[in-house]
Amino acid sequence: MRTIKWGIIGAGRIASTFASALNSLENVELTAIASRNQDRAEEFARKFKIKKAYGSYEELAKDPEVDVVYIATPHSEHKDNSALCIQHRKAVLCEKPFTINRHEAEYLISLAKEHKVFLMEAMWTKFLPVNAIVKSWIAEKKIGEVRHIRASFGYYSEFDRSSRIYNPDTAGGALLDVGIYPISYVMYLLDELPEHVISSAVIGRSNVDEQNVISLRFKNGVLADLSSAISVDIGSDAVIIGDKGKIVVPEFWKADKADRYDAQGNLVETYSLPHPKNGYEYEAKEVNHCLREGKTESSIHPLQSTLEIMTIMDQIRQEWGLQYPQEKERGMKQ
Ligand SMILES: NC(=O)c1ccc[n+]([C@@H]2O[C@H](COP(=O)([O-])OP(=O)(O)OC[C@H]3O[C@@H](n4cnc5c(N)ncnc54)[C@H](OP(=O)(O)O)[C@@H]3O)[C@@H](O)[C@H]2O)c1
Structure with missing residues (x-):
């Protein structure tokens, strides 16, 4: 079975949990970690036995060895971090919420279609066997x-x-x-x-x-x-x-x-x-399966579901009058 090589962007809390899950799987290699800070990347790499530690997200996105990148940064960064990887033809698993609003989600989905790469929001709850x-x-x-x-x-x-x-x-x-x-x-x-x-x-x-x-x-x-x-x-x-x-x-x-x-x-x-490890292994397995099958999205959590959820959250925030600073700056509706 083909080994899927993962990279992680953002060396924070959920990145650690997900790295443990990846390391528990067979035919998977956690190949690279990227942090905005080189020391943090190296510390993370030591902890999870990762061979490459990058001090910038761009370096990881450009690494030809990496098949798929897990985006584990704050919500505001998901669009740009995912876009960077997609533009370098990497498959992307992006933490929830996929983006801060539907407008950003549509942009990423069209970019993934253009570059013909796999894209999925890390809504891990939908992959837990108990919920099935x-x-x-x-x-x-x-x-x-x-x-x-x-x-x-x-x-x-x-x-x-x-x-x-x-x-x-x-x-x-x-x-x-x-x-x-x-x-x-x-x-x-x-x-x-x-x-x-x-x-x-x-x-x-x-x-x-x-x-x-x-x-x-x-x-x-x-x-x-x-x-x-x-x-x-x-x-x-x-x-x-x-x-x-x-x-x-x-x-x-x-x-x-x-x-x-x-x-x-x-x-x-x-x-x-x-859970065999911590429960995050199920969504990782789905991504590995989709990549081996040459699929560009998951049938369990398709991009259309992500768009529907983003639409509802936009509508709710609109009712509350809650706009994020970057939405106000760009004069964007949610
Ligand atoms: N699936 C789940 O169960 C679950 C659980 C918790 C969180 N999450 C999601 O995972 C994402 C990350 O959450 P987290 O709790 O892991 O956050 P966190 O501990 O704060 O880690 C986020 C990492 O993102 C990087 N980063 C990039 N730009 C940043 C910025 N402007 N400000 C702060 N950090 C920045 C930092 O890593 P570097 O400095 O190393 O680059 C930071 O360590 C969020 O989308 C969150 O909703 C999911």
Whole structure:
């Protein structure tokens, strides 16, 4: 089997987690790391046994040995970092949110089409086997007709305007950081676009949303009650409620277990599968598979899904009047 050679851009927190996942896979080589700082790149390379450490992103993008680049930088940087790699004909797996708005997402997608390279948003939740089981339980009507979904993702992070989470310059805020998970999850489970979206947010001290609630209504009569936060720990469970039972997915965004209950509230089925490493190996495997097959996008998380999610998040931010500084500067609508 062909060995897929990976590069990583940005030597931060999630890059470390993903590097561990890559190093646990067979027929994969983590070939290069790039940081804005040479020392940081070398330290990361030592830790994860990577043979090449670059002090600039350009050098990695130009490395002919690298097949695919994982972009692990703040939201505001995704467009330029991904574009740099695509222009050098690298396949790209870009962290969520794909970009800060639909306009940027469309640009990257057209660039990837022009250069005929693979492109995917790293929405790893959609590749977890437990979530595939939850989707199959719904399709098999094991809880009857789905009527209502509750899902949240929120944590407490002390206010720090300079952190990527609170900083508007890095496109911080709860919606783009974690609100994207419940939205993506519901659309993944239902395979539908919502017909109606309403929401409310607390815009905080640094002018990003510190918490929000979002209601989605779907054509088939399903309501989704979603929330996210960076300033309060609201948990991250999902409950999918049908007319003949419900499914509870603890920490759905990194799910390794799901419980199914009947209409009387009795536990009738549990599916549990511990992650071989940390759960990020599943999305990496999908990318490896697509590259070996010569595909330019994933059928599990296609670019159209990314565009649909970006559109909903733009619409929500528009309702709140939340524009990022770079959008204001360019006189852009979201
Ligand atoms: N899938 C998941 O479960 C998950 C979890 C956490 C985060 N994420 C996503 O992953 C991305 C990175 O998050 P993270 O928590 O890893 O962030 P982080 O720890 O702050 O790391 C981001 C890295 O990006 C680089 N960078 C480039 N431009 C930057 C800038 N203007 N300001 C700050 N750093 C910059 C820095 O690396 P160098 O200085 O080395 O170049 C930095 O270490 C985000 O899109 C986030 O939403 C995903």
